[in-house]
Amino acid sequence: MDSTTFEVQSLFYHNAYAGCIALAQKHAPHGIVDDASLLQLVYAARAALALNDVPGARQLVGEDAEHPAAMSVLLLADLKEMKALGDDAGCADVLEQLMTLLDVVEPGELTSEIVRCNVGLALYESGDKEKALETLQVTGQGGNTQLECVALGVHILLTMHRVDLAEAEYLAARHISDDSLLVQYMEAWIGMVRGGRATQQAYYVYDEMSQNTTIAHTAHQVPALVGKTVAQAAQAHTTDASSTLNEAAQLDAVNPLVSANQAVLAALTPATSSTNAERLAQQHAQAQPASELTQLWESKRRELDEALAAVA
Template identity: 55%
Template sequence: MTTMDPVTFEIQNLYYQNAYKGCISSALKHAPNGVQDETSLVRLVYAARAAISLGDLQGARQYLGDDSEYPMAMSVLLYADFLEAQNRGDNKEALGILEQLESLLDVAEPGELAAEVVRYHIGLALFANDETEKALEVLGVANAGTSRELECVALGVHILLAIHRVDLAEKEYLAARQWGDDLLLVQFMEAWIGLVRGGRATQQAYYVYDELSQSSAVAHSANTVPTMLGKAVAQAALGEPRQALTELREAAELDQENTTLTCDQAAIAALCSDTTQEERTAFADQMKLAAPYSELAQNWAAKELELDEAIASFA
């Protein structure tokens, strides 16, 4: 079983909290010479996964090397190759890479972190390939409570929420809570389900994000911004868009290069009944500037165009 020392545990938690830049920075600081042993391997695996989440596929390869003998690292590299093939529209190559990914289950020792990470990436690739049922089977969440691989359970919950099976997602969360109540991913599962369910569950999601944003490991730094974003979403869902906007402004001060926050502020500002026209105009201008770099901004622009066209059709 892989020993998770305090530094590696912190790197892992930064990845779980979507603090990807912080995860990469910490991993490189504590594994400056590349993969030297099992500990440095695990640290750099999380750095590579964070790079993929940021869209930096080449960075992921750089951290792990283009060729690796470790199944855990191989799964990360193959997943990066899979995404690259999908981005090119090369479905045949993507399917070939997916087969290579699936073959790693035969060499990853069950119960080890390596097997969990391998299974996670296979499930992720299968879901991206529209093989949802198979993805859930690989992740071990086809029957509630059968898996104790927490990353796989968390991804399974995400997939179940994406296909609108909140009931099954909640069963997986409740089963995981029986043996991992204080673990970070279990708390996030509670928050995700709360945001989808709405009502009182949204209030609980807010409490989860609020508590996590105050953690000494991330508080008052750019690493806490993703959690602050979750908190703002919960506030907006609770009918408190002005408080949500304040939260996002504080987050933007901690990470001034985050274009997503600009778009989120614009979206939340539109929900505020007391937002001035000057504020709306300023946010709209910022949204246009962010459009080349933000999928949210691009979607916003597309919806604005659709609305303008609809209004024009009635003129």
């Protein structure tokens, strides 16, 4: 993998989707012409889908794309459109087409990993978590060397409250590549879900990620800073969390992650700030649904309130 493709991939892993798209477009302005441009534009198209920009994703890989990795992105775009229309039959047809791609990719290639991950994502977003895990080949016992699939599988396991299986997959992944961005993020996710002292390790991960030279001092740094904010707040370090979130706001004030977590952080301040908290919460509610990170933070806040009430 060349350095540009690696940087595009890294931006995608950091959830710096706008930066991923911009860099891919800069280095592959003529569309898919070789293996490098294929990977760059596929990652960019996946980033566009994460931003719910279906037309943008289609444009990045081209409607007539024939490579399985690009086709899997186009089918994910189809699935989003079918869901928006409430077309269950159409969704089922798209899922069937996605499954057939698994039979035509070459095992061991990165594009094969991307296809499998996209199929697993489609199944997960369609509500079939068990089949998604089966497709991703994430069983809770380790053994899968495709880290994108493992990372998605860990996320799914955490949504199923199987922290034990998620941690087993994470520990196995560490033996494959302990310095991988995905492996480090897995550690942070598990730490945040476990709570308690584990949130301190999650903080260290997000703090280190926020200093990564690929994203530092740019708007691409915001997701890592928000993760750091959540970890600080989970440890009741609200002043530090506020400072970190202000740093993120200075880089990208309109990022929905920032506004969502501003509302949550305001709710953690003294009662004198309740009016401001309600205002921020209302503003974000009008903008878009709360992120999964925000929902996790809110659940941790409720647990803290209940614990404090119990010992009062």
